[in-house]
Amino acid sequence: MxxxxxxxxxxxxxxxxxxxxxxxxxxxxxxxxxxxxxxxxxxxxxxxxxxxxxxxxxxxxxxxxxxxxxxxxxxxxxxxxxxxxxxxxxxxxxxxxxxxxxxxxxxxxxxxxxxxxxxxxxxxxxxxxxxxxxxxxxxxxxxxxxxxxxxxxxxxxxxxxxxxxxxxxxxxxxxxxxxxxxxxxxxxxxxxxxxPSGTALAGDAGAVLSARGPVLLGFIFALYALMFFALFNFLPVLLMQRMQVSLAAAGLLGALASAVNIIGNLAAGLLLARGVSRVGLIVAASLVMGLSAIGIFLALLPDSATFLLCVLFSMVGGIIPATLLSSAPVLAPAAGLTPVVIGLLMQGSNLGQVVGPVAIGSVIEAFGWPSAAGLVGGAAVIAVLTALGLRGAPGRKV
The missing domain is CATH 1.20.1250.20 (MFS general substrate transporter like domains)
Incomplete structure (x- = not known):
């Protein structure tokens, strides 16, 4: 050993x-x-x-x-x-x-x-x-x-x-x-x-891509990144247009809203260590993100309350990446394949980072800010359904 x-x-x-x-x-x-x-x-x-x-x-x-x-x-x-x-x-x-x-x-x-x-x-x-x-x-x-x-x-x-x-x-x-x-x-x-040999490494990649659990984790990470960056790439613009704040103030408010994501990250670790369901955490956090986005983009509340929804969106959303990353060893086909599963998660995350801002920008340009609520809310619903698909996925105790 x-x-x-x-x-x-x-x-x-x-x-x-x-x-x-x-x-x-x-x-x-x-x-x-x-x-x-x-x-x-x-x-x-x-x-x-x-x-x-x-x-x-x-x-x-x-x-x-x-x-x-x-x-x-x-x-x-x-x-x-x-x-x-x-x-x-x-x-x-x-x-x-x-x-x-x-x-x-x-x-x-x-x-x-x-x-x-x-x-x-x-x-x-x-x-x-x-x-x-x-x-x-x-x-x-x-x-x-x-x-x-x-x-x-x-x-x-x-x-x-x-x-x-x-x-x-x-x-x-x-x-x-x-x-x-x-x-x-x-x-x-x-x-x-x-x-390992090159053939063995190719086999490792194939084993991960053919396993249901890792693929679903990667897809959820893509949806999370799409939702998160769809809002935060445009948050300074949203704050300046809705709350009439300066660029410097928008930057500070954006940094604050981004930083509270850490609270969700840490909360996920504590909850998982106490045996809370991984699927339950992803479902709950996705629902909160989706509902918060609807309130933000539809401007249903006063300006200060809308910003607090942005904070809630980020804070609760932080539960998702922490839960997905901690699930990689659990759902990897074998213990040694965890790095490949993490790689798949990173590909999903980066796909969402690329698609999210482009999609949300196009939708807002064509139909206005309220239309973004449908895009982010729809992504949240798909994330919930995908998370439910993790139940019964082959995994191992770690």
């Missing part, structure tokens, strides 16, 4: 959990920094909004096609090595971007950062599965699911005092280097032993 497995059986290595979650926050900073730096980058390079949008969307495109391949890579190389490679890619991409003399080089550096983000977000849950004891694994996964809202909120706050976008890139690159050092010092090697 390896030291890592012994740790898993005996106790949770909370130091390793903390460093892995911190690495995820560093990865999420790369997402948030693009949003906060866009006006500065646009001013320097003189770009239109369509071209500028690739700074953010390139991450989602990479994740949409690369999730399962990176999951198999984590099996082949070991999750710890893949995590370190991801942090290295982020550091290189950030420093290259900070020195970019023209936008094409900056965009190329974002591809490198995006690869690093994908490597980290798939390798980290596989590590947590091994360093957390079975009794505390749901809590560890809930902590992990906080990485995205935490990183994005921190990036937005940092943008209030970092007025040079190149400095933002340099700081995030330095943080990635620091995370690499901490990972080397604190995170144990969780790889098994003999590396």
């Amino acid at each position: 390896t030291a890592a497995v012994a740790t898993e059986d005996a106790r949770t290595d909370w130091l390793a959990v903390s460093v892995v979650v911190a690495s995820g926050i560093v990865a999420a900073l790369q997402v948030g920094k693009a949003a906060i730096a866009m006006p500065l980058v646009q001013a320097e390079f003189g770009l239109d909004l369509g071209t500028l949008g690739w700074l953010a969307s390139i991450f989602a495109v990479l994740g949409m096609v690369g999730g399962i391949p990176v999951g198999t890579l984590a099996i082949a190389l070991g999750a710890r090595r893949v995590l370190l490679l991801g942090l290295l890619a982020i550091a290189l991409g950030a420093f290259l971007g900070a020195a970019a003399p023209r936008f094409p080089m900056l965009l190329a550096s974002r591809v490198v950062e995006g690869l690093g983000f994908l490597l980290i977000t798939i390798a980290a849950p596989a590590i947590l599965q091994r360093v957390a004891s079975p009794a505390q694994r749901d809590i560890a996964m809930a902590l992990w699911s906080c990485f995205m809202p935490t990183g994005i909120a921190l990036a937005m706050l940092a943008g209030l005092w970092l007025t040079d976008w190149r400095m933002i890139w340099q700081v995030t690159g330095a943080l990635a280097v620091a995370a690499m050092v901490l990972t080397v010092l604190t995170v144990p090697n969780t790889s098994g032993g003999t590396r």
Whole structure:
């Protein structure tokens, strides 16, 4: 028995959990920094909004096609090595971007950062599965699911005092280097032993794609991301039009509404650790998101109450990603296939991030804000029905 497995059986290595979650926050900073730096980058390079949008969307495109391949890579190389490679890619991409003399080089550096983000977000849950004891694994996964809202909120706050976008890139690159050092010092090697062949890895991917449980998890993650980003990509515009607030105030309110997603993440871990039904949590959270979206887009309440609905939408919605991620080891066809299942979930998440804003923008442009209620509400209903399909899906005790 390896030291890592012994740790898993005996106790949770909370130091390793903390460093892995911190690495995820560093990865999420790369997402948030693009949003906060866009006006500065646009001013320097003189770009239109369509071209500028690739700074953010390139991450989602990479994740949409690369999730399962990176999951198999984590099996082949070991999750710890893949995590370190991801942090290295982020550091290189950030420093290259900070020195970019023209936008094409900056965009190329974002591809490198995006690869690093994908490597980290798939390798980290596989590590947590091994360093957390079975009794505390749901809590560890809930902590992990906080990485995205935490990183994005921190990036937005940092943008209030970092007025040079190149400095933002340099700081995030330095943080990635620091995370690499901490990972080397604190995170144990969780790889098994003999590396599988290419044929075996292809078989692993096929086994996951042919299993009902993982496919349903990935589809629910796509629906969640569609709902969440359908609202939050347009939240500043919605706040400015409905509440007549300034751009700065809209940014702060948006950061607050995004940050409360963490509460739902943590609540899911505690509820799952107490034996609450995974299906029940997904169904309840989806219903709350759908009903809240109807109230938000139809403007059924006063402005302040509408914003509180946005907060509720985000907070309760945070239950879903934490529940889905913690369900990956449970519904994986075999214990060693968890990284591939996580990869499938990330592909679903990124699909929703790409489709959601485009769909909601098109609907609003054609029919006005109220029409968005039907799109998000419909996605919530489909998420509920899909979650009910998880009942009886083949799984294993972990």
